[in-house]
Amino acid sequence: MTRALxxxxxxxxxxxxxxxxxxxxxxxxxxxxxxxxxxCRRCGLGLVLQAPKGVAPQAGEPFLVVxxxxxxxxxSRKAEDLLxxxxxxxxxxxxxxxxxxxxxxxxxxxxxLAQLVAAATSDEDADTVVVRPVGEFGVRYRARIGPCGPPRxxxxxxxx
Amino acid sequence: MRTLKTSExxxxxxxxxNTLRAWERRFGYPRPQRSSGQHRLYIHGEVAxxxxxxxxxxxxxxxxSRAREALTADTDSLVGALSSFExxxxxxxxxxxxxxxxxxxxxxxxLLPTFDELASRSGVDSAPWAFAxxxxxxxxxxxxxxxxxxxxxxxxxxxDATRDELDPDALAVxxxxxxxVRAGARVLSLPVTGVAGLADVLEAHPPTxxxxxxxxxxxxxxxxxxxxxxxxxxxxxxxxxxRPAPSGSVRATARALPEGPFxxxxxxxxxxxxxxxxxxxxxxxxxxxxxATRRVGT
Numbered sequence: 001m002t003r004a005l006x007x008x009x010x011x012x013x014x015x016x017x018x019x020x021x022x023x024x025x026x027x028x029x030x031x032x033x034x035x036x037x038x039x040c041r042r043c044g045l046g047l048v049l050q051a052p053k054g055v056a057p058q059a060g061e062p063f064l065v066v067x068x069x070x071x072x073x074x075x076s077r078k079a080e081d082l083l084x085x086x087x088x089x090x091x092x093x094x095x096x097x098x099x100x101x102x103x104x105x106x107x108x109x110x111x112x113l114a115q116l117v118a119a120a121t122s123d124e125d126a127d128t129v130v131v132r133p134v135g136e137f138g139v140r141y142r143a144r145i146g147p148c149g150p151p152r153x154x155x156x157x158x159x160x
Numbered sequence: 161m162r163t164l165k166t167s168e169x170x171x172x173x174x175x176x177x178n179t180l181r182a183w184e185r186r187f188g189y190p191r192p193q194r195s196s197g198q199h200r201l202y203i204h205g206e207v208a209x210x211x212x213x214x215x216x217x218x219x220x221x222x223x224x225s226r227a228r229e230a231l232t233a234d235t236d237s238l239v240g241a242l243s244s245f246e247x248x249x250x251x252x253x254x255x256x257x258x259x260x261x262x263x264x265x266x267x268x269x270x271l272l273p274t275f276d277e278l279a280s281r282s283g284v285d286s287a288p289w290a291f292a293x294x295x296x297x298x299x300x301x302x303x304x305x306x307x308x309x310x311x312x313x314x315x316x317x318x319x320d321a322t323r324d325e326l327d328p329d330a331l332a333v334x335x336x337x338x339x340x341v342r343a344g345a346r347v348l349s350l351p352v353t354g355v356a357g358l359a360d361v362l363e364a365h366p367p368t369x370x371x372x373x374x375x376x377x378x379x380x381x382x383x384x385x386x387x388x389x390x391x392x393x394x395x396x397x398x399x400x401x402x403r404p405a406p407s408g409s410v411r412a413t414a415r416a417l418p419e420g421p422f423x424x425x426x427x428x429x430x431x432x433x434x435x436x437x438x439x440x441x442x443x444x445x446x447x448x449x450x451x452a453t454r455r456v457g458t
Contacts, residue, residue: 022219073217075219075221
């Protein structure tokens with residue numbers, strides 16, 4: 001049995017990165033026979049993005065993408081269900097309309113926003129923060145925050 | 161204006177035709193027109209704008225949003241030209257709009273929204289409004305003159321109940337006339353204030369249906385004009401465009417058309433197509449009925 005060798009993609013700092021669809025979250029199909037496209041060939045409803053390994057969403061993890069102005073640019077299918085808002089109504093709105101730090105005494109909303117800006121603009125390592133949907137209490141997610149792109153943006157993966 | 165078949169548009173975006181149709185359902189973009197055979201026809205400019213936005217986007221939604229913004233730049237451009245009283249620039253803005261859209265969509269999506277914006281900026285009784293409205297009235301009439309000769313055996317009598325070309329509804333009425341002409345109908349537009357000699361005109365140009373358009377002229381004047389039209393041309397389907405439903409005790413039935421001239425012209429022609437097959441059922445149950453003070457043309 002032979003296995004095809006795939007090059008390991010790395011970011012500017014040499015860290016391995018993973019590609020995933022911004023809608024369904026799955027890795028892109030191998031498409032050697034087809035011209036390159038950023039549109040996910042599995043679901044057709046998202047663009048293929050990259051994030052450092054360990055930050056990129058794993059199967060079934062909901063996530064959002066925000067740009068350096070903190071406006072929502074992508075909402076995964078799972079996150080649409082979780083937040084109760086379709087991506088088409090969430091894009092171009094401020095992330096603070098959807099997520100806020102879960103423990104107000106431990107972390108202020110500005111801290112979350114500062115982390116997102118840092119992820120979207122610098123090469124800092126991934127960070128974690130506990131967040132909750134705005135207007136909901138008792139629901140908490142440990143969120144991974146890190147860079148993604150292209151173009152450069154911040155990824156928020158909502159974990160357990 | 162260049163249009164693309166589904167396969168061509170999909171190839172330009174490097175996606176499958178199914179994906180393109182899925183985008184239309186989910187994002188409402190790109191929004192195709194339909195060919196005479198009901199096949200999708202995409203406007204090249206819209207598809208190209210989306211292709212460029214996808215290169216820079218983080219999601220299809222954000223790319224669609226950027227592509228739409230690129231297209232609304234035409235409205236901003238026309239607002240800017242008319243606000244600074246530059247007619248040549250206004251003509252150029254409409255030319256740019258026409259490069260990306262059909263004439264109907266250019267009027268609906270660029271010209272008419274421009275006037276909503278101008279109305280909110282300076283009011284409809286202002287000199288800037290008059291300046292811009294006269295330009296638009298001329299533009300629409302010119303487009304109508306350049307339209308092909310009638311191809312349908314349909315003649316529309318438009319009872320113009322607007323004040324004048326500065327009436328806020330007048331541009332929509334001109335747009336409706338233009339769309340009807342471009343759909344192959346013959347359009348005769350007469351002010352509802354002119355009752356004398358109406359029979360002579362209608363004898364020479366017998367209408368297939370009547371559209372009473374605009375809300376400025378009072379109901380009793382309109383009723384008098386409609387009575388004359390009915391006496392001369394017989395009972396005809398009557399539709400109301402941009403005219404509030406009349407009120408009163410004497411009943412009449414007319415059909416209210418949508419506010420948008422494009423939908424209005426489609427509905428009007430659609431109703432007319434129903435008429436021969438369903439002689440007395442042109443106003444089906446569920447159709448919006450309007451009760452008027454006098455019996456108007458039914």
